[in-house]
Amino acid sequence: MNAPNRFELFVLDEGEKLVEISEDTKIPNAATFKIVKEDHTLGNLLRAELLNDSRCLFAGYKVPHPLHPYFQLKVQTDGSVTPSQIVTETCQSLLEKLASVEAKFKREFTFVDVDGAPKDMGPYGAVDPTSWEGGKDYLDL
Structure with missing residues (x-):
């Protein structure tokens, strides 16, 4: 098919740069960053x-x-501030926020392993749906 091999979507080729910066000559204090091997997730x-x-x-x-x-x-x-500086600061800020979310996530899941947690506690902290009548993954009201 037309789709590239999966490894080509995230593995940098030899000599390929992850980020290319080009200053905008028509707009003051502007630049365009070409970020390779990434998609909408990081862009947004x-x-x-x-x-x-x-x-x-x-x-x-x-x-x-x-x-x-x-x-x-x-x-x-x-x-x-230059566009390069603000993008660098933003990336550092995002890394700090993601590290904080990761720490909170790990802390919440360690609370489930504490003694005294209900026996029917599921992996996401809710009551395990298999303990409901009939073992359904939903609850009929």
Whole structure:
């Protein structure tokens, strides 16, 4: 088929850079970042986090074609910081937030293993659906 091999979607080729930056000559304090081997997941996350920063005037991304594993992120700042700096700061902020979420997630699942937890406790903290009548995964009301 037309689809590339799966490993080509996430393994960098020899000499391939993960990020390419090109300054915009028509718009002041703007740049376009080509981020290789990533998709909408990271693009939307970066865009949303950039727009939370008051120094960022514009942030948007596009995936030019679904069979090509990269996206382009366009960023314009107010001039107090360069686009490269704000993207770097945003990535560091996202890494901190994700580490916090991971720590909270692991902490919640360790509470399930504590003595005194109900015997029918499921892996997500809710009552195990197999303990309901008939072993259904839903509850008839």
